[in-house]
Amino acid sequence: MDAETTGSLEAFFARGGGDLGDKMGIEILEASPDRVVGKMPVKGNTQPYGLLHGGASVVLAETLGSVGSALHAGEGRIAVGIEISATHHRSATEGFVIGVATKVHGGRSLATYEIVITDDAGRRVCTSRLSCMLRDAPKG
Template sequence: LLHGGASAVLAETLGSVGSMLHGGSTKIAVGVDLNCTHHRGVRSGLVTGVATPVHQGRSTATYEIVISDQEGRRVCTARLTCLLRDVRAGDGAQVRAAH
């Protein structure tokens, strides 16, 4: 049975990637709100997630993410809002040091 947390992780990943692409190389996306509604369980097979921009601003980006099963039935609907923060000198070094 697909855990709801796995759907949330997939949704946040897709929305964050979209936000980073929107923000470009001068911004970093930081998730500030994730809302997931789980519609049905999935016991086997593959799921597919599609992130669609709802708002693409200068300082925030919001995506609707729809996760569907192999038959195209909606499994989860999520909404993610990311803050788009300016990249500061040393941000990359902090990320590398954390790992």
């Protein structure tokens, strides 16, 4: 990542990106307004049967789409998730899942990303879509 992207990501998380991604082990590998890539371990993010929890996939998807939306919104603006959907195609039981968020629409007031999550073998685990409302950051 270049210095501008790194600075924007730091600002995004300083504005309340939250600790959930850290707790789930999410790591951002690449970030730009058009595409965000991240990975998350399956271990520690499973449901009682040892399968990747569907909610964990949604957290990964929303994290990646929110980072992209915040970068698209730019300095002095914020991105607020307003809708997310997810289709779970197959389970993952070990290793990591990789999420790739690709911008589908980037306007002044709305950004939408498609997030494809795959397992270590490249098989699609989940397809998600996130829309974020973009607005001016609160004063102060």
